[in-house]
Amino acid sequence: MLQIRNLHASINGKEILKGINLTVNDGEVHAVMGTNGAGKSTLSNVIVGNPAYEVTEGEIIFNGKNLLEMKPEERAHEGIFLSFQQPVEIPGVSMVNFMRAAVNAKRKHDGLEPMAAGDFLKVMREKRKIVELDSKLANRSVNEGFSGGEKKRNEIFQMAMLEPRLSILDETDSGLDVDALRIVAEGFNKLRKPETSAIVITHYQRLLDYLKPDIIHVLIDGKIIKTGGPELALEIDQRGFDWIKKEEGL
Amino acid sequence: MSSELQYIEIFDEARQMLDRHSAPALNALRDEAFEDFKRLGFPTQKVERYKYTDVPAAFEPNYGLNLNRLNIPVNPYEVFKCDVPNLSTSLYFMVNDQFYDKKLPTVSLPEGVVVDSLRKMAVERPDIVEKYYGKLARTSKDAVTALNTMLCQDGLLVYVPKNVIVERTVQIVNVLRSDVDLMVNRRVLVVLEEGASIRLLFCDHAIDDCKFLTTQVVETYVGENAHLEMYDLEETHTKNTRFSNTYAEQQTYSTSVIDSITLHNGMTRNRIDLSLCGEYAEVTLNGLVVADKEQRVDNNTLIDHRASNCQSNELYKYVLDDKANCAFAGRVLVREGAQKTVSQETNANLLGGTDARIYTQPMLEIYADDVKCSHGSTVGQLGEQAMFYMRQRGIPYEEARMLLKFAFASDVLQTIHMDALRDRLNYLVDKRFRGELSKCEGCKLCK
Numbered sequence: 001m002l003q004i005r006n007l008h009a010s011i012n013g014k015e016i017l018k019g020i021n022l023t024v025n026d027g028e029v030h031a032v033m034g035t036n037g038a039g040k041s042t043l044s045n046v047i048v049g050n051p052a053y054e055v056t057e058g059e060i061i062f063n064g065k066n067l068l069e070m071k072p073e074e075r076a077h078e079g080i081f082l083s084f085q086q087p088v089e090i091p092g093v094s095m096v097n098f099m100r101a102a103v104n105a106k107r108k109h110d111g112l113e114p115m116a117a118g119d120f121l122k123v124m125r126e127k128r129k130i131v132e133l134d135s136k137l138a139n140r141s142v143n144e145g146f147s148g149g150e151k152k153r154n155e156i157f158q159m160a161m162l163e164p165r166l167s168i169l170d171e172t173d174s175g176l177d178v179d180a181l182r183i184v185a186e187g188f189n190k191l192r193k194p195e196t197s198a199i200v201i202t203h204y205q206r207l208l209d210y211l212k213p214d215i216i217h218v219l220i221d222g223k224i225i226k227t228g229g230p231e232l233a234l235e236i237d238q239r240g241f242d243w244i245k246k247e248e249g250l
Numbered sequence: 251m252s253s254e255l256q257y258i259e260i261f262d263e264a265r266q267m268l269d270r271h272s273a274p275a276l277n278a279l280r281d282e283a284f285e286d287f288k289r290l291g292f293p294t295q296k297v298e299r300y301k302y303t304d305v306p307a308a309f310e311p312n313y314g315l316n317l318n319r320l321n322i323p324v325n326p327y328e329v330f331k332c333d334v335p336n337l338s339t340s341l342y343f344m345v346n347d348q349f350y351d352k353k354l355p356t357v358s359l360p361e362g363v364v365v366d367s368l369r370k371m372a373v374e375r376p377d378i379v380e381k382y383y384g385k386l387a388r389t390s391k392d393a394v395t396a397l398n399t400m401l402c403q404d405g406l407l408v409y410v411p412k413n414v415i416v417e418r419t420v421q422i423v424n425v426l427r428s429d430v431d432l433m434v435n436r437r438v439l440v441v442l443e444e445g446a447s448i449r450l451l452f453c454d455h456a457i458d459d460c461k462f463l464t465t466q467v468v469e470t471y472v473g474e475n476a477h478l479e480m481y482d483l484e485e486t487h488t489k490n491t492r493f494s495n496t497y498a499e500q501q502t503y504s505t506s507v508i509d510s511i512t513l514h515n516g517m518t519r520n521r522i523d524l525s526l527c528g529e530y531a532e533v534t535l536n537g538l539v540v541a542d543k544e545q546r547v548d549n550n551t552l553i554d555h556r557a558s559n560c561q562s563n564e565l566y567k568y569v570l571d572d573k574a575n576c577a578f579a580g581r582v583l584v585r586e587g588a589q590k591t592v593s594q595e596t597n598a599n600l601l602g603g604t605d606a607r608i609y610t611q612p613m614l615e616i617y618a619d620d621v622k623c624s625h626g627s628t629v630g631q632l633g634e635q636a637m638f639y640m641r642q643r644g645i646p647y648e649e650a651r652m653l654l655k656f657a658f659a660s661d662v663l664q665t666i667h668m669d670a671l672r673d674r675l676n677y678l679v680d681k682r683f684r685g686e687l688s689k690c691e692g693c694k695l696c697k
Contacts, residue, residue, distance in 0.1 A: 048642050052634070076644035088639040092657025101653060102643040109644070141657075142639075158643060 001026050001197050002047075002166055007058035009046045015056070016042040018222035024166065029198045031208055031233060034219035035241055040201045041085060043219070044170045047199075048082045049075050062166070076102075077109035079165030083155040083172045090142040095154075098142045099124065099161055106162060127160040131187040149180035156187040163191075167198045173207040185210030205237035218244055225250065253306040254291050258284075261400055264317050271319040272403040273372035275379045276437075283389040283399035290393040302577035302609050303519045303548045305394070308491050313433035313463050316346065319403065324427045324457075326350055339421035339451065340365070346426060347436040348404050357418065362411035363448075365420055368437055369404040378409050382441050386469045386497035392521075394493050398435050398465040405437030410446035410476075419449045419668065426456040426464065426486065438468040442476040444501075449479040451671065456486040468496040470506075474528060478506040479667065482520075483513065483675075488543060490516040495523070502528030502557075509666065510537045510549060511675065513682050517546040524553050526560040526588075537566035538662040540682050541574035542602075548577040553595075555588040558618075564595040567662050569655050569683075571602035577609040582625065586617040595625040600632065600658045602651070652683045 007020040016039045024030055034040050046053050047060060049072040060067040067075055090098070104114040115123070121138070128137060131153040143151050152172055159167055169188070173181055185207060188198075200211055208230070216232040217224045220241065225248045226232070236244075261268075261284055269277045292309055293300040316322070326343040340357060342365055343350035349367035359365060364375065372379040389396035410416060426434065442448060456462055472478045484492065492515065500506055510520050524533060539547045553562045566578050578597045599608045612625040632654050640650035659679055666672040 050638055050642075052638075071647070072638060072641040073644050073646050076642055082642050084639065084642075088633075088635045090633075090636045090639070090654070090657060092660045093653050097653065098640070098643070098645075101645045101649055102640075105644045105646055105649065162643065 001063060003059075003061040004047075005059050005061075007043075007046065007060065008056045009042055009053050010056055011042065011053050016053075016222055017046065019058070020219075020222070020224060022217065022224065024197050024199065026197060027194045028215065029192075029200060029211055029213040030215045030217060031200045031202060031211075031213040032217045032219050032224075033202060033233065033236055038219045039222045040219055041170055044082055044168045044199070044201060047075075047168060048072055048080055073105065076162070076164075077106055081159050081162055081164035081167045083152070083159060083167065083169045085170040085172075085174065087143045087146075087151040087155055089144045089146075091144050093142050094139055095142055096121070096124065096138040099158065102158070103161055123161070128157050130160050130190055131156045132183055133157055148175040149177065152176055152180065152184050153187070156184050156191075160187070160191055165196055167196070169198060169200045169202075171201055171203070173202055173204060181206065182210070205233055208233050220245060220248075220250065253310045254287070256312065257309070257397060257400070258288060260315065260317075267317050268401065268403060271317065273369045273379075275372035275376060275383055276369065276402065279384045279389070279399050283396045286389040287393055287396035287400055290396060292393050299521070299550055299579075302579070303517075303546070308463070308493070308517060309397075311431070311461070311463075313461070314428070314430045315401070315433050317401075317403070319348075322346065322427055324425065325352075326423065326425050327353055339419040342406075342420065342422045344406060344422060344424045344436065346428070346432065346434045347402065349406055359420075360414050360416060363414060363416055364407055364409040365422075366407055367404055368407045368439060371407040371409075375407075375409070378441060379407065379439065382469065382471055383439055384469075386471070386499055387467045387495065392495060394465055395467050395495050398437065398467045398495070402435040402437045402467070405439070408438075408440045408448065408450065410442045410448050412443040412473075413445035414443075415446070416448040419451055419671070421451040421453065424452060424454045426454070426458070426462045426490065428458055428460050428462070431461040433463045434465070436464060436466045438466065440468070440470040440478070440480070442470075442472050442478055442504075444473040445475045446473065447477040449668065450481070452480070452482045454482075454484040454486055454492070456490045459487070459489070461489045461491075462486070463491045464493065466492070466494040468494065470496065470498040472498070472500045472504040472506050474501045475503045476501070477504065480507070481509045481511070481666070481671065483511045484518060485514045485678075486516065487514065488516045488545065492518045492520075494519070495521045498522065498524040500524070500526050500528065500531040500533060503530045504528065505532045507534045507665070507667065508536070509662075511662075512537075512539045512541065512547045513678060515541070515545055515547065519548040519550065522549075522551045524551070525556055526554065526562065527556050529557045529559045531557065532561040533563070534665065535562065535564040536662050536665050537578075538659055538679070539566075539568040539570070539576060540659070540679065541568070541576055542571035542606075544573045544575070546575050549579075550577075551580045553580075553582045553593070555582070555584040555591045555593065558587065558589045558591065560588065561592045562594070565662060565665070566597045567659055568597075568599040568608055569602070569659055570599065570606035570608060573605045573607075575607045577611075578627070579609075579611040579613070580625075581613040581615065582623065584614075584616040584618050584621055584623060588618045589620045591618060591621040591623065593621070593623040597627040598658070599627070599629045600655060601629065602632070602655070655683050656680055
């Protein structure tokens with residue numbers, strides 16, 4: 001599904017990613033762990049095409065298409081979704097208008113008619129149950145006045161609405177209490193299908209206990225220095241990253 | 251004095267014609283207005299209130315004037331079908347400065363309420379017109395008001411007697427119609443007696459592809475416990491120049507809402523000069539400007555707190571693109587003795603491109619010591635983070651921009667008390683941002 005080859009990227013002239021190689025196949029969940037400032041969020045932003053970041057070398061192929069030539073919205077239409085570490089508040093834009101614009105833009109890309117208003121509200125009602133979001137959500141402005149937990153649940157709700165092929169969860173567990181974390185993680189699991197994949201960026205094992213990733217990557221200083229099975233995450237949880245750095249001679 | 255000269259000459263030559271086609275109450279103020287106009291001359295940009303608008307240049311071109319009251323053939327009902335869904339209004343037309351009386355709304359107004367030609371009412375109801383006409387709009391202070399008072403021959407009178415509540419919104423569509431470039435001098439007088447209430451919706455349209463220059467002077471008297479809502483919506487074209495001076499006075503326990511919305515225009519200057527004369531009066535002054543191309547909008551307001559325990563709320567928002575060049579100057583004056591005043595003034599601006607320009611000047615002058623007042627302004631661009639967030643969800647760039655602009659404008663629209671009108675304006679603003687000229691569905695004129 002996704003092939004990243006020798007990816008280099010920088011922000012404000014400073015190189016953050018220094019040659020990332022990563023392959024994600026259908027149905028796989030990958031976890032990316034690493035120290036603060038290692039480049040985890042940069043990686044997710046570059047995949048979705050945040051214009052603040054500049055790709056200086058390498059390529060990203062998604063289902064056979066060159067992602068780096070696409071605008072952020074085109075990448076979204078291809079089925080890439082980012083659950084933001086810090087979801088943006090957009091005062092004055094209601095959730096319902098926001099989601100309708102997003103869903104219908106995707107439908108247009110897929111050659112489908114816009115969804116009828118009644119059907120759309122029905123779908124919204126069903127999907128918000130997945131993450132136990134309030135029914136008043138539709139009329140509220142996007143993320144405005146949402147608590148930290150609500151914002152993250154709202155990200156998963158949007159994921160449910162857009163049904164992406166590849167989801168990237170950028171520290172979706174940060175700022176969540178135990179119950180909210182469970183709701184978010186269970187919501188995500190309900191949305192999993194054999195043909196969908198995910199990249200989960202996290203510092204902690206707790207989220208991974210729920211999501212059960214297939215492959216763990218360790219990202220340090222802009223490079224993936226170690227890849228392993230689920231047991232690697234457990235080891236990191238107990239021993240930190242220093243031993244890996246030593247092992248790799250860093 | 252070059253710009254003034256043509257108006258001085260016109261007045262000298264056409265004085266009798268002006269009088270003949272008007273009414274005594276209107277004619278009575280012409281001489282004094284003329285003297286004031288000659289003395290004042292058009293304000294240059296060195297005059298603080300006119301800092302952002304080149305008045306002499308706007309009045310320089312040679313426009314035609316219909317002083318002889320030639321009938322301009324038009325049937326506004328045929329050409330204008332402004333069907334705001336769920337908004338049933340009592341619909342009236344003004345063709346240029348003239349009240350259109352060939353066909354009037356079938357639903358009658360409550361007894362004693364007048365919505366009619368100012369010229370006609372100056373004769374039939376001199377008790378109202380002579381008492382109020384020209385009393386607030388002092389010609390000694392403003393050359394445009396002086397010029398309007400010199401030349402105006404007709405206009406609109408809205409009168410609501412004591413304790414009468416007009417439930418149905420009164421909509422007045424100002425249609426600019428001409429085959430040659432035309433100057434229009436329109437006058438509006440609104441009088442609400444004690445306890446009276448009315449909601450007025452003015453819509454300015456220009457239906458011919460000529461250059462229009464309009465001066466409009468509005469006087470509103472809001473009596474004790476009276477309630478006025480006045481929405482002023484301009485959807486003209488880029489060849490239109492509008493100078494509108496509104497003078498308003500409110501008495502004890504009165505409330506008013508005045509909204510100025512400019513959706514499409516050429517050059518517009520709106521001045522609102524409002525005095526809170528009685529205790530516990532409240533005013534909400536809102537404005538929304540959507541401008542692009544080379545459009546200019548200059549809103550200049552004064553809220554004068556003369557009495558204690560009054561409240562004023564002012565919110566003006568501008569969404570500018572291309573080479574739009576606009577200004578907001580809002581002065582709130584709290585006079586000595588106007589204790590317990592609560593006042594808030596906000597101007598927020600969104601610039602879509604690097605060539606758009608806004609001059610913003612919120613002003614607060616306080617001469618009382620027990621008041622709660624704030625003022626502020628912001629100028630910004632569309633949030634990059636919000637743009638990226640929306641695009642990540644698949645919303646295309648232009649659509650995301652549009653949604654954010656609309657969101658920015660929405661809190662001004664939220665203050666509109668009337669659901670159907672609010673929905674309609676939401677719709678028009680949305681269309682405006684989509685680049686479609688905001689026009690009423692079914693309006694055959696705004697091509």
